[in-house]
Amino acid sequence: MSAATTTASGTRPAQPAEGRMAGRAFAFWLTDYRRVWRGTIISGFLSPLFFLVAMGFGLGALVDDGVAGGVRGLDYVQFIAPGILAAQAMQTAVGESTFPVMGAVKWHRLYDAMLATPLGIADIVLGHVAFVAMRITITSVAFAVVAVALGAIGSWWVLLAVPAAVLTGLAFTTPVFAFSVSQDNDGGFNVLFRFIVMPMFLFSGTFFPVEQLPVALELVAWATPLWHGVELCRGLVTETATLAGSLGHAGYLTLWVAGGLWLAFAGFRKRLVT
Amino acid sequence: MSAVSALARALPIPAGAGMARTLVERNARAFRHGWVTLVSGFFEPVLYLFSLGVGLGALIGDIDAGDGRMIDYAAFVAPAMMAAAAMNGAVFDSTFNLFFKLKYARLYDSVLATPLGPRDVAVGEITWALLRGLLYSTAFLAVAAAAGVVGSWWALLALPAASLIGLAFAAVGMTVTTYMRSWQDFDYVQLALLPMFLFSATFYPLSTYDESIRWVVQITPLYHGVATIRDLMLGDVGWGILGHVLYLTVMGLVGLVLAARRIERLLLR
């Protein structure tokens, strides 16, 4: 009580402008994460590891003995490892941007609680996006370490592939934030997972080159952020990237991040401040 | 369905009023409001089939079906997708959906205030999971046949086989769900399912594994499910298939008894 009385008399801390306090929102999510991180190890780390082993080594044995003898002159496991790195970033990003966002809007009203403090919309969105970026970074680093240890990735360029994967993830995070905040129930997520994320996972060059698709589908694949993410990561770790190509992919992904962020700001404002 | 409930009645499991069908009716009604989910459930195995069959098939070419016969990779992987879809669908219904109804919607609190008993709940929910599964399996089989990867009329028996896989996993999934405390526990379900999906001779033949570890694969239920459906779809039917069927049947019945008991303990305290 007495503390409140003192600050009321003029020593209340000054508040920075909106958008400069995202760190506070980030700190909240971090605290929350300390409680539940164990479960996320499974979905965020073991899943891609299982995929790498099953597809890369098990199925890889068939592919390497197959008609084409590997893919683009690579062992299948080397082809697929960067693909899974990027795809995992997408999966983590979408997972962290759907139910948690809806939960914070609707079930736990966390955003409302934050808005009742000096934090503004920009702080809330940026703080939460930063947290998702951290989650993507953790799983990407862990996966990269294991892929290197298993010999699936053998280049120092992996150090750049990890940020590339995080960028890929963010290209999904911000648009999905905008989508999630606009939803009234989780029915839309089912559509998102089943009709958008899953097809992208299977057809955006993760498991086989998109050139094998019919031309029309190949064009669609080119438009997906995941294909650009996969190509960027793969180019780096297999040391086949060109500077222009890599910058092109990264630029395209950045456009998605920025566009999504713009939509997310608008969506959050519409939903939370009326 | 009446076979399931007759079977349930013959077993030492908790009381019911033989009215499980009304719960199935309830689920069907609820589902009409969520038809998108119904449609989407069909897509996943078909997408996998095309991704693996068309995309990877071109890289792999023909493979040894196990008896020296060379077959198209798509024909090899299609039965596995059907079996895995049966497993995934049944587990999703009996874990995720059931947990929601149990803990959040509190559906069964009101159901048990009527003549229905815990056995009706267990039988009703599993029956519903199986009906949905049958719908997906049938659609998948039609697509697979149209894609030319079905080699025999035996494949029609893959439909009941897929239901059997569904029964086995739904019953066990339901039992497991009654022990769950929070959504975080579902990560452990995932931890059991994903390796099974990836390693149960689904995407490549058992012979890929070193002989010393093959038995690990062979004790998983999905291995038996995949083997059954693969034999049927490839028309490669022998007595060995009965062993797989027996494994899944026992798993389903034991699961059913345990699930109904657990539901009774959970709801009728």
Next chain:
Amino acid sequence: MISAHQLTKRFGDFTAVDAIDVEVRRGEAFGFLGPNGAGKSSTMRMIGCVSPPSGGALRILGMDPATDGPAIRGRLGVVPQRDSLDEELTVRENILVYGRYFGMPRRVVNEKADELLEFAQLTERANSVVEPLSGGMKRRLTIARSLVNDPELLLLDEPTTGLDPQARHVLWDRLFRLKRSGVTLVLTTHYMDEAEQLCDRLVVMDGGRIVAEGSPRELIALHSTREVLELRFPADDHAPYAAKLTDLAQRVEVLPDRLLLYTEDGDATAAAVHDRGLAPLSVLARRSTLEDVFLHLTGRTLVD
């Protein structure tokens, strides 16, 4: 309708219901009054045949819940403490599906649904989903749903808890109508006004035991005085004032914010208080209620 003898419910070491005896007769409205945790809901669950008794004998509609659960439940209506409506269905479907659980033919349930929606004043919301309904509407739907099988015995656990005053009165009106049409009502409540309004007979429960039984009027006559004088003094502690006034009333209760003087004539007692030169902030003379009965029997208030 209900006959319980030495009925007991234990959860581990905790005894929720401790050897109670209850008789409920056809056509009456019977209440369990008590604070949260008194064992009311556990008793209701046993009567509803969804919780096996740990001891004692229980017969409902002349049958044994242990062996005839489905048959008994087929003739009961249950309104649980928390609305357990099916949120995946519409208002009307909630009634339809529930009727089907009782094995009623579709045609019959369809007609019944229209009638019940009318009764619950929800006809206009029939095809709405359940989620956006107000608390009062949900409660009425829960009650309508519980009536789908024309129950002989309706169990209501805290029927109006959490509702605003207007919604409560609408609900009480519906329950009166049911009673008039011959349905036996058994309800729990921790609101004494609700118990007084609705119950012909009630038991007061505390700590799993029955501490009193009778009609509301009998209970008041037996355990309280005709009137009560409530006094508020400008002090944090009312006990010193109580000491000065004990001889003016049959009994004095000290609450955190006021004194209760139990007396046959409130106004006369108020005058006597003033004669002693005491000036309370507020003075209220009122009739005794079940709240006073409960306070007298247990030394605690019902709603804390």
